[in-house]
Amino acid sequence: MPAKTKKTISSYSILLYLLFAVLVLVICPLIGSEPLDIKLIVRDLLGKNISQIDTDIFVNQRLPRVLLAFLTGAVLAVAGSTFQVILRNPLATPYTLGVTGGASVGAYLAIAFPVLNVSVGKFSSVQLMAIAGAGVIGLIIYAASRKKSGLSMHTMLLAGVTIGIMCGAFIMLIRYLTNPNLLIALDRWTMGRLDTIGYDWFYSVLPLAAAGLLMVAFHVRSLNHISLGEEMALGHGVDVSSVQKYCFIGASIATAAVVSTVGPIGFVGLIVPHMVRYFSGYDNRPVMIGCVCLGGAFLVICDAMARTIISPAEIPVGVITALIGGPCFIYLLIKRK
Amino acid sequence: MNESILNLESISYSYKQSGWKLDSVDLSVNAGEFIGILGPNGSGKSTLLKIAAGILEPAGGNVTLQERSIRKISRRQLAQSIGYLPQRVNSVFNLNVREIVSMGRFCHSKGLGIVTAADEKIVDECMHETETFDFRERSIDELSGGERQRVFLASVLAQQPRVMLLDEPGTGLDMHHQVSFFKLLAQLSKKKMAVVVITHELNLASQFCSKVLLLNKGKKEIFGSVEKVFERIGQIEMYSKDMSFIKHPSNHKPAVLPFNSSIKDSM
Numbered sequence: 001m002p003a004k005t006k007k008t009i010s011s012y013s014i015l016l017y018l019l020f021a022v023l024v025l026v027i028c029p030l031i032g033s034e035p036l037d038i039k040l041i042v043r044d045l046l047g048k049n050i051s052q053i054d055t056d057i058f059v060n061q062r063l064p065r066v067l068l069a070f071l072t073g074a075v076l077a078v079a080g081s082t083f084q085v086i087l088r089n090p091l092a093t094p095y096t097l098g099v100t101g102g103a104s105v106g107a108y109l110a111i112a113f114p115v116l117n118v119s120v121g122k123f124s125s126v127q128l129m130a131i132a133g134a135g136v137i138g139l140i141i142y143a144a145s146r147k148k149s150g151l152s153m154h155t156m157l158l159a160g161v162t163i164g165i166m167c168g169a170f171i172m173l174i175r176y177l178t179n180p181n182l183l184i185a186l187d188r189w190t191m192g193r194l195d196t197i198g199y200d201w202f203y204s205v206l207p208l209a210a211a212g213l214l215m216v217a218f219h220v221r222s223l224n225h226i227s228l229g230e231e232m233a234l235g236h237g238v239d240v241s242s243v244q245k246y247c248f249i250g251a252s253i254a255t256a257a258v259v260s261t262v263g264p265i266g267f268v269g270l271i272v273p274h275m276v277r278y279f280s281g282y283d284n285r286p287v288m289i290g291c292v293c294l295g296g297a298f299l300v301i302c303d304a305m306a307r308t309i310i311s312p313a314e315i316p317v318g319v320i321t322a323l324i325g326g327p328c329f330i331y332l333l334i335k336r337k
Numbered sequence: 338m339n340e341s342i343l344n345l346e347s348i349s350y351s352y353k354q355s356g357w358k359l360d361s362v363d364l365s366v367n368a369g370e371f372i373g374i375l376g377p378n379g380s381g382k383s384t385l386l387k388i389a390a391g392i393l394e395p396a397g398g399n400v401t402l403q404e405r406s407i408r409k410i411s412r413r414q415l416a417q418s419i420g421y422l423p424q425r426v427n428s429v430f431n432l433n434v435r436e437i438v439s440m441g442r443f444c445h446s447k448g449l450g451i452v453t454a455a456d457e458k459i460v461d462e463c464m465h466e467t468e469t470f471d472f473r474e475r476s477i478d479e480l481s482g483g484e485r486q487r488v489f490l491a492s493v494l495a496q497q498p499r500v501m502l503l504d505e506p507g508t509g510l511d512m513h514h515q516v517s518f519f520k521l522l523a524q525l526s527k528k529k530m531a532v533v534v535i536t537h538e539l540n541l542a543s544q545f546c547s548k549v550l551l552l553n554k555g556k557k558e559i560f561g562s563v564e565k566v567f568e569r570i571g572q573i574e575m576y577s578k579d580m581s582f583i584k585h586p587s588n589h590k591p592a593v594l595p596f597n598s599s600i601k602d603s604m
Contacts, residue, residue, distance in 0.1 A: 084429075085429075085430075088429045089429070090429065090430070148394075149394070221443070221450045222443075224432075224436075224440060225440055225443060227428060227429050227430045227432070228426055228427075228428050228432075228437070228440070229423065229425075229426055229427055229428075231387075231392055231421070231423035231426075232422075232423055232426045232489070232492075234390075234391070234392050234412065234421070235390060235392070235416065235419075235420065235421035235422065235423065235493065236416055236440055236441060236443045236444065236492070236496065237412050237413040237414075237415065237416025237417070237443055237444035237496070238412065238413075238443065239411075239412045239413075277430070281432075281433070281436070282430040282431060282432045282436070283432075283436060285450075
């Protein structure tokens with residue numbers, strides 16, 4: 001692509017991302033097995049009165065689901081992009097460092113052993129255990145990677161991958177020991193789910209996800225320098241260890257928050273950052289905005305497909321993201337070659 | 338006497354695993370100086386430069402920037418005075434030349450770091466100085482090794498530092514570009530800043546540097562004028578073996594010619 005054309009696309013890309021996200025957020029809640037009358041809903045909402053079934057479906061089923069999907073997609077895309085930069089590995093995903101493995105072990109324990117069924121406020125036992133699992137693994141990886149002058153990204157990557165494999169072994173053990181009747185529940189969690197009713201899930205995810213995203217956003221400018229290597233970044237005046245630390249913590253917290261609730265939905269964190277870089281270049285400031293908008297929109301669209309393709313039944317959203325994301329990623333790879 | 342900018346006093350450092358040591362090295366860098374650091378592989382040149390740039394913390398000794406310990410200066414403030422170019426820079430993502438050079442303005446900007454018109458002007462000047470302006474919109478992956486080095490130098494120049502510390506910046510450059518690169522560094526040192534450069538190109542150091550520091554096995558051999566240092570180099574076996582030390586025919590600066598002793602004189 002000629003440099004001038006690429007620059008022009010990049011300049012308008014943020015505006016286009018925002019517009020696309022708004023369009024998806026407006027249109028997708030109206031899509032589903034039950035057709036909704038938009039006029040009726042608008043009239044009801046303007047009267048601040050939820051009296052019609054359509055309005056009830058829209059407000060209490062479709063909207064919270066779409067918002068949760070958008071938040072999840074945005075978090076996974078931003079976390080993926082962040083890990084790709086701090087680990088200096090374009091194939092990194094929010095799941096590379098094993099934090100998701102920890103969340104999965106926690107969630108599996110909560111599902112497989114009902115004795116652990118304790119909920120606090122809006123948090124279910126699965127969410128709590130998953131967050132605890134992610135936290136423990138995050139701390140182990142952080143401690144293993146610490147060095148005198150900050151964090152060793154090399155050790156972090158190796159420790160993360162190793163711990164991820166160990167978590168996989170724990171998951172197999174839990175599956176082996178659990179009551180066979182509960183296996184379907186374990187599988188369902190693994191495939192990823194966004195079938196929420198009401199706003200409890202969204203509100204339980206929001207604080208941690210927002211805190212994590214803000215931590216990353218605060219350091220997004222410095223991430224550009226880290227892509228040139230630690231020494232060059234230090235020479236430019238970037239406090240590399242602090243950026244690595246806060247970005248790791250921020251991306252891990254946000255990922256843990258969404259994964260604890262919706263399960264490990266794959267491909268969003270890998271494909272969306274690369275898609276955004278394809279359109280807007282490699283400056284992490286527009287890339288992060290693009291990841292929020294396109295990541296969110298991508299998962300909302302995938303979820304709309306998941307609940308309509310074999311309506312009234314649903315396909316797990318993780319299946320759709322992988323089936324769409326995989327070919328898209330390969331297309332981008334071929335195109336870039 | 339020129340103003341002292343950077344001062345390294347009794348710097349020592351050791352690598353735990355290998356036991357290798359940098360032993361009590363001093364270096365004083367004054368405004369307007371172009372200092373070359375020479376020495377065989379593993380003599381401690383890069384370690385010393387990293388300590389000077391605040392990348393590594395010395396085990397002993399002190400680094401002061403205009404009489405202030407660099408430990409007490411924030412990383413961003415330090416980058417406003419010290420520009421550092423490492424030996425190898427690998428960009429994981431395919432940034433374009435202008436983006437990379439603009440990154441040098443990081444230490445002077447705040448918040449989201451929007452590049453202002455004044456920053457743009459400085460970035461353009463730096464690209465002109467390093468002859469990278471013509472390919473400013475090209476991706477770093479599309480450039481040759483030498484072109485990349487010039488881009489990274491432009492990025493360090495954009496910091497507008499008082500002293501530039503460059504670790505083998507001539508690597509990957511052809512002879513013509515090495516000479517113009519050193520010419521540029523010499524000009525910069527005369528105009529605005531001090532330049533410290535690690536190089537294995539003894540002849541370039543002789544032609545362009547105002548002073549030379551010679552390191553050997555983690556210790557300072559000699560620091561001083563080109564003539565004095567080259568005299569000392571001639572006494573170190575590792576350097577002097579198969580080398581002829583001569584005076585350059587044009588300006589009588591010391592020069593070194595490699596010499597294949599197995600070839601007999603055919604004249």
